[in-house]
Every structure is written in structure tokens, then in C-alpha cells.
Amino acid sequence: MLNMRRMAWAAMLTGLLMAAPGAAPAQVPQAQRSAQQMQRMQMQAQQFQETMQQMQRVQTRAQEMEQQMVREIERMRQQQQLQEQDRQSLREQERIRDMTHAMSSAAREMNQAMERVRDMLGDPQGLWTQDMDRDAERLREHMNDMAGRMDESLEIMERIRDQLHQP
Numbered sequence: 001m002l003n004m005r006r007m008a009w010a011a012m013l014t015g016l017l018m019a020a021p022g023a024a025p026a027q028v029p030q031a032q033r034s035a036q037q038m039q040r041m042q043m044q045a046q047q048f049q050e051t052m053q054q055m056q057r058v059q060t061r062a063q064e065m066e067q068q069m070v071r072e073i074e075r076m077r078q079q080q081q082l083q084e085q086d087r088q089s090l091r092e093q094e095r096i097r098d099m100t101h102a103m104s105s106a107a108r109e110m111n112q113a114m115e116r117v118r119d120m121l122g123d124p125q126g127l128w129t130q131d132m133d134r135d136a137e138r139l140r141e142h143m144n145d146m147a148g149r150m151d152e153s154l155e156i157m158e159r160i161r162d163q164l165h166q167p
Contacts, residue, residue, distance in 0.1 A: 038124075040133055045121040048140050052114045054147045059107035061154055062100045069097040069161065089164055096161050103150055103157075114143055 076090050117136060120126055 037128070037130070037133065041121045041128060044133070044136050044140060045118050048114050048118040048121065048136075048143075051140055051144045051147055052111050052118070054144070054151075055107050055111045055114065058147055058150045058154065059104050059111065061151075062104035062107060065154065065158065065161075066097055066100040066104060069093055069100065073097065092164050093161070096157055096164075099157060100154070103153065107147075107150060110143060110146065114140075 073090060073093050076086060076093070079086075117139060121128070121136060
């Protein structure tokens with residue numbers, strides 16, 4: 001919805017600038033540059049949205065893993081006859097649970113930061129420059145890379161957790 005409003009706003013601005021009576025030829029390239037910049041900003045906002053969705057999936061997965069581990073830890077605690085090996089396994093499970101909780105929190109914080117950048121990109125009255133446009137793209141690429149690395153980290157932690165359950 002917001003994306004459609006931005007595109008309509010950019011199209012209206014371009015149309016007005018091109019159709020203005022007595023518009024000097026030098027104004028038309030400026031209008032085209034403004035429209036192109038608006039399109040780039042819209043594209044970056046969409047890419048940020050996609051990265052945010054990936055980060056949300058990481059966060060959800062980490063939360064689910066944490067909840068599963070909390071249930072498993074509680075189950076193990078309810079067994080009053082824990083042997084030393086079970087106690088060690090319990091400690092390891094708790095450490096992994098703590099790591100997944102930290103990863104979930106980090107993913108949530110990163111998602112909130114990306115929302116702020118996306119909102120800045122969507123502000124037609126913002127003071128956005130081409131340098132900021134390039135920096136926003138680099139930021140999105142880094143966030144996307146971090147989301148992928150966090151996802152890989154969860155896979156590793158899941159393997160470790162599963163290995164702890166093996167005899």
C-alpha cells in the first residue's frame with residue numbers, strides 16, 4: 001500500500017514537472033533524475049523489506065528453538081534422578097538455549113533498525129542524497145549478509161543440540 005502511494009507520488013511529480021507550461025529543457029532531466037532516485041529509493045525499501053522478512057524468519061526460528069529447548073530442559077529437570085551425564089547435558093542445553101535467545105534478540109533489534117531505514121527511504125520529503133542512497137544499499141547488503149550468517153549459525157546450533165541428545 002505504502003509502496004503504491006510512493007509510486008503514484010513519483011509518477012504525479014514526474015508528470016507535473018514534464019507538463020508544466022514553459023518548462024525549460026534543463027528542468028526535464030532534473031525531473032527524470034528525481035523520478036529515477038525515487039524509483040531507486042522504492043527498490044531499496046523493497047529490498048530492505050525482503051531482508052527484514054528473512055531476519056523475521058531467523059528470529060522466529062530462534063524463538064521456536066529456544067522454546068523447544070526450554071520444554072526439554074524442564075522435562076529433564078522434572079526427572080529427579082539426573083545422573084552426572086544428564087546434568088552436564090542439561091548445562092549444555094541451557095547454554096545453547098541462552099545463545100538462541102541472544103540470537104533471537106539480535107534479530108529483533110536488527111529488524112527494528114531496518115524498519116527505521118525503510119521508513120527513511122519511504123519519506124518523500126526526506127533529505128535523501130545519492131551518497132545516502134549508496135550507503136543505504138551497502139547497509140542493506142550487510143544486513144542481508146548478517147541474516148544469512150545468523151541463519152547458518154542457527155543450523156550449527158541445532159546440530160550441536162541434536163548431538164547432545166545422542167548417546
